[in-house]
Amino acid sequence: MTFTQSLLEALESLSGNKLRSGLTVLGIVIGVAAVIAMLAVGRGAEESITGSISSIGTNLLFVFSGDAGGPPGRNGGSGNNDRPLTLADAKAIADPFAAPSVQSVAPALQGNGTVTFAGENSSTTIQGVTPEYASVRNLEVAEGEFLNEEQLLGRMSVVVLGPETADNLFGRHEGVVGETIRIEGQPFRVIGVLVAKGGGAFGSEDNSVYIPFTTAQARLTRRGARDEVDIIFVQAASAENVLQASEEIANILRQRHRTPIGDDDFTIFTQQDFLSTFETITGVLTIFLGGIAGISLLVGGIGIMNIMLVSVTERTREIGLRKALGARKRDILLQFLTESSLLSLIGGVIGVIFGWLIGLIVGQIAAASDTNFTPVVGADAILLSTSFSALIGLFFGIYPASRAANLEPVEALRYE
Amino acid sequence: MDWVIEARGLTKTYKMGEIEVEALRDVSFQIERGEILAIMGPSGSGKSTLMNTLGCLDRPTSGDYLLDSEAVSNMNDDQLASIRNRKVGFVFQSFNLLPRMTAIGNVELPLRYAGLTEDRRERAIQALEAVGLKDRMTHRPYELSGGQQQRVAIARAIVPNPSIIMADEPTGNLDSKVGKDIMSLLLNLNRERGTTLIIVTHDPVIAEQTQRIIRLRDGYLESNSQEKKVKAKQ
Numbered sequence: 001m002t003f004t005q006s007l008l009e010a011l012e013s014l015s016g017n018k019l020r021s022g023l024t025v026l027g028i029v030i031g032v033a034a035v036i037a038m039l040a041v042g043r044g045a046e047e048s049i050t051g052s053i054s055s056i057g058t059n060l061l062f063v064f065s066g067d068a069g070g071p072p073g074r075n076g077g078s079g080n081n082d083r084p085l086t087l088a089d090a091k092a093i094a095d096p097f098a099a100p101s102v103q104s105v106a107p108a109l110q111g112n113g114t115v116t117f118a119g120e121n122s123s124t125t126i127q128g129v130t131p132e133y134a135s136v137r138n139l140e141v142a143e144g145e146f147l148n149e150e151q152l153l154g155r156m157s158v159v160v161l162g163p164e165t166a167d168n169l170f171g172r173h174e175g176v177v178g179e180t181i182r183i184e185g186q187p188f189r190v191i192g193v194l195v196a197k198g199g200g201a202f203g204s205e206d207n208s209v210y211i212p213f214t215t216a217q218a219r220l221t222r223r224g225a226r227d228e229v230d231i232i233f234v235q236a237a238s239a240e241n242v243l244q245a246s247e248e249i250a251n252i253l254r255q256r257h258r259t260p261i262g263d264d265d266f267t268i269f270t271q272q273d274f275l276s277t278f279e280t281i282t283g284v285l286t287i288f289l290g291g292i293a294g295i296s297l298l299v300g301g302i303g304i305m306n307i308m309l310v311s312v313t314e315r316t317r318e319i320g321l322r323k324a325l326g327a328r329k330r331d332i333l334l335q336f337l338t339e340s341s342l343l344s345l346i347g348g349v350i351g352v353i354f355g356w357l358i359g360l361i362v363g364q365i366a367a368a369s370d371t372n373f374t375p376v377v378g379a380d381a382i383l384l385s386t387s388f389s390a391l392i393g394l395f396f397g398i399y400p401a402s403r404a405a406n407l408e409p410v411e412a413l414r415y416e
Numbered sequence: 417m418d419w420v421i422e423a424r425g426l427t428k429t430y431k432m433g434e435i436e437v438e439a440l441r442d443v444s445f446q447i448e449r450g451e452i453l454a455i456m457g458p459s460g461s462g463k464s465t466l467m468n469t470l471g472c473l474d475r476p477t478s479g480d481y482l483l484d485s486e487a488v489s490n491m492n493d494d495q496l497a498s499i500r501n502r503k504v505g506f507v508f509q510s511f512n513l514l515p516r517m518t519a520i521g522n523v524e525l526p527l528r529y530a531g532l533t534e535d536r537r538e539r540a541i542q543a544l545e546a547v548g549l550k551d552r553m554t555h556r557p558y559e560l561s562g563g564q565q566q567r568v569a570i571a572r573a574i575v576p577n578p579s580i581i582m583a584d585e586p587t588g589n590l591d592s593k594v595g596k597d598i599m600s601l602l603l604n605l606n607r608e609r610g611t612t613l614i615i616v617t618h619d620p621v622i623a624e625q626t627q628r629i630i631r632l633r634d635g636y637l638e639s640n641s642q643e644k645k646v647k648a649k650q
Contacts, residue, residue, distance in 0.1 A: 002533065005528060012516055012517075013516060016516045317512065318514060321508075321512045322525070322529075323473075323497065323500075324471070324473060324500060324506050325500070325501065325506070325525055325526045325529060325572070326497050326500050326501020326502070326526055326529040326530065326576075327497060327529050328493070328494045328497040328498070328529075329493060329494065329497075331529060408474075409473045409474075410468050410473045410474050413473070413508075413512075
């Protein structure tokens with residue numbers, strides 16, 4: 001008996017009892033649909049988050065004051081003994097001899113405040129930045145210009161608006177250059193509006209206003225005299241240099257702050273750190289959801305075994321007859337194994353279609369609620385789940401099939 | 417003599433729990449190629465066991481059984497399957513057709529297990545033609561009458577050109593007129609093809625149409641009317 005023949009016969013036998021076959025594969029259908037939908041949504045989320053992480057800049061490092069990774073109790077968190085980061089620290093990091101892997105450095109002051117225009121109020125993040133900030137953070141200007149060196153040195157009252165802030169104040173984000181708005185009561189002239197980046201993983205960058213660092217120092221914070229900065233953004237020369245840049249920055253800061261190794265009073269975070277933290281989380285989630293889907297597949301497999309056992313009992317006479325006509329053990333074995341794996345393969349294919357539909361619906365819902373998120377059904381997920389379901393059918397078919405194959409022809413023929 | 421079947425001292429013992437039941441006790445006989453023969457006996461006489469043994473569905477506990485000079489007694493399961501496939505055609509009382517398959521599909525089944533692919537269809541058609549059912553090829557069993565179903569079963573039995581046809585009460589589920597037709601079909605096929613025909617039956621009318629009757633009682637060979645028939649022929 002060739003393989004195609006047993007395939008045809010199995011198909012015939014399964015279609016001879018459509019309702020039962022359909023109910024039998026339901027477990028596999030649900031299991032595979034769960035796997036496919038779960039992977040699609042997970043991968044979509046991953047892509048969307050990875051996208052927003054890379055949109056905050058390329059080869060970016062973040063330097064904060066305070067030791068996030070230090071031993072607790074001594075200098076952990078933002079301890080009181082931590083020396084704040086200063087403009088001088090930023091200048092030292094920018095030194096091409098001490099830190100050759102660093103391409104550019106952008107210190108920033110950050111605070112929340114209220115901006116007003118013609119009676120419209122909006123609360124935003126106020127960022128005191130240098131001209132390098134735009135390139136380090138991948139900011140693009142939709143209209144007008146970003147801050148320049150002259151404005152920085154002159155402590156000028158100019159501001160670049162995030163598009164959302166512009167919308168909040170003006171009801172539009174075009175044609176607003178030249179207007180004057182008030183930040184914390186002080187007048188600033190709008191010189192540019194940024195391109196929208198969408199909601200990032202770190203709060204909306206679109207709802208921010210950017211003013212020269214020196215202006216922020218002098219007029220909006222009380223720390224002007226001490227030259228403090230809140231955060232230093234550093235761009236490494238290339239992706240391979242990120243780790244090395246991190247080392248170089250750490251060495252410079254340790255020297256300047258006179259801290260022993262292992263007792264740093266600053267924290268350097270790379271984009272890679274964000275990504276790997278995120279990947280750890282999604283990895284755990286994937287294993288968890290995969291486990292649930294796996295249990296569903298297992299239950300489906302047991303359902304198939306159950307029905308195959310019933311089917312073997314029902315068809316005892318048929319098996320006896322086939323043996324009388326010359327079927328060997330392996331012919332019968334092949335017949336029932338083909339049936340069970342075909343059954344679960346069909347369940348797998350239906351499950352893939354269902355899972356894909358679920359992913360599609362989730363994508364539609366996300367699109368309707370303006371979320372930047374598209375579920376992705378990968379070819380590998382389809383291949384994996386269909387072949388896995390066929391394997392389940394094969395595995396759970398072994399016992400019923402061997403029972404059929406080992407029936408004694410005489411007794412099987414006599415069975416009523 | 418050209419013996420198609422030689423049975424020497426066939427014994428078959430079943431274990432029913434603690435008790436051993438002797439279904440066949442030292443049964444010996446020969447069957448000539450092309451012969452028509454009836455096996456008779458009351459229920460429990462061992463006639464089913466003898467049929468199963470002669471049909472290679474089961475092995476004797478002791479004794480020798482040669483089918484076409486092949487020693488069946490010591491064969492393993494797969495060898496038994498192969499010899500059944502090549503040398504034995506079965507006709508059952510309840511037809512035993514596969515309900516999902518068409519008539520021709522049922523007839524093709526033994527050829528499939530023989531691994532035949534090329535002229536399988538033609539041979540199945542020829543066999544159906546021989547039983548007069550060529551025009552019912554694509555019908556399924558439930559679309560056929562009892563007599564037609566038994567004809568399909570006979571076509572399935574003759575399609576591998578077996579050495580013997582084992583018919584177990586072939587007319588038991590049919591009314592007497594159709595039964596008569598089936599009997600004359602079997603006898604005709606024997607005449608045309610020279611295939612040995614062994615009929616297991618209760619029915620003396622059927623047994624009368626054979627050349628020889630083997631009677632069993634309590635597992636023993638009670639009578640073997642060969643000599644009488646051979647003499648009568650002469």
